[in-house]
Amino acid sequence: MKENRAYILNKVIIYGKENCSFLLQYKLSMKFEKAGNFLLGRIEYGGGNKENVYAPRSGELISELCLSTENDLVEYLPEIKKAQLEWGSLTYKKRAEVIFNFRSNLEKYRSELVELIVAENGKTVEEADAEVNKAIELCEFAVGIPSIISGRTQVVSGGIEVKEVIEPVGIVASITPFNFPLMVPMWTIPTTIVLGNAMIVKPSEKTPLTILKIASILKESGCPDGIFNVIQGDKEMVKVLCEHPSVEAITFVGSTPIAKRVYQLATASLKRCLALGGAKNHIVVTEEVEAKLIASEIVSAAFGMSGQRCMAASVLLLVGNCEHIMNELVKQTKELVCGKEICPLITGEAVKEIEDYLNMTAGEMIVDGRTAKSIGDKNGYYIGPSIVKYDAYKDMAEEEVFGPVLELVCCETLEEALNFQKESPYANGATIFTENGRFAQEAVNHFTSGMIGVNIGIPVPRDPFSFGGLKQSKFGVGDITGYNSIAFLTNSKKVTTKWNPKDKKDWMS
DSSP states (O other), X not given: OOTTXXXXXXXXXXXTGXXXXXXXXXXXXXXXXXXXXXXXXXXXXXXXXXXXXXXXXXXXXXXXEEOOOHHHHHTTHHHHHHHHHHHHTSOHHHHHHHHHHHHHHHHHTHHHHHHHHHHHHOOOHHHHHHHHHHHHHHHHHHHTHHHHOOOOEEEEETTEEEEEEEEEOSEEEEEOOSSOTTHHHHHHHHHXXXXXXXXXXXXXXXXXXXXXXXXXXXXXTTOOTTTEEEOOOOHHHHHHHHHOTTOOEEEEESOHHHHHHHHHHHHHTTOEEEEEOOOOEEEEEETTSOHHHHHHHHHHHHHGGGGOSTTSEEEEEEESSOHHHHHHHHHHXXXXXXXXXXXXXXXXXXXXXXXHHHHHOSSEXXXXXXXXXXXXXXXXXXXXXXXXXXXXXXXXXSSOOOSSEEEEEEESSHHHHHHHHHHOSEESEEEEEOSOHHHHHHHHHHOOSSEEEESOSSOOOXXXXXXXXXXXXXXXXXXXXXXXXXXXXXXEEEEXXXXXXXXXXXXXX
């Protein structure tokens, strides 16, 4: 966060990064309007059940969510398709102008977006602000699409030309999770819109507010009615989106079991789908690294956002004599304070799941987050960071924990550590911290993850390179951002033209 940036949140003024803790200690008392749908450029309220929206920092009720039925969406789909056809007929440059304006307006509304993210998700101000920064970066890639999307043309034979034409796929639905209420929708929004598609976003029921602000900003930025839409709903709405013939493509981000189910539903309906699931990300550390610096990197990677991210460091593999690193890691972890550096989990149920996991672990609890220091609201959904040490890798649970828990195993050799990473059914991220170039190259060659880091705690690539894992972390072909998203969001037509009718030869001659 820039030092000269000021936020006015709930009548509390926060200046710069150094004073973020002031916000983290305040008692949330803000209320928001009830959350509905955004369809054809206007707010509508679905006819389904009502659900309460709570602030993770205080447990307070901050809004009411109106869920939708199938009919609440289906009646709008013909108009959304009509709007998409008109939008898709415009030039790339004209469509990119909207996202160019949108990028500027994200900066204009930065403080409101940060406030919404902190309120409904519970992140620190710095974490919420980082989402806005990433959203802006994603817009910058999308605005550049006109310069990289031009179709290929080649004269393949005498008088015969083949041209490739790229066209939008149609209506794209994105089903997004609670942990990044701004960034994950923005993985698809700018690129999808510039490429000429219409969008329907179904956000998590736990975080339905930020996406409505995005819709408002897009409308202000010149996005035509019907091109960006929000439908609030639960698993029944997911099923509608996956099966309705008017929706041509589906993206999903969430847990692996649900990602797999969404992929099955969508592909059974003969539509393209890219479903991103969970992870069990590994960090390998060799003994020659500087303990204090590397421990700080690991703490940030494991406990940022309280581990509620699919790129969080989950498993630490220490190679050789790394006792100095482990001691420094324990020291820094114990200094973290709930309500300051450590944000709450999304619900009280999530806290209970982490507590149950810690109660049942077969490992040694070298840092117990249940006894962590806290300045957070006693009604907030807090649990501190934990480190669990295992004697053997096989003793560790296979599933994703999705909370502030780092699992640790000591390995005798680098080969042993790399083999443990290969055994994981998940493959989002893997990192090595080392000062040895040969070790780094061996890790890069043998890691099986889609995103790999060398001396980087969270190895998420910057645009135009794409976000995407492998194995059980992704179902479908391609990635959700960057270059590799374009083919998913478009159709390719090949046009062969011959202007020499007197010549009886064809291109196969």
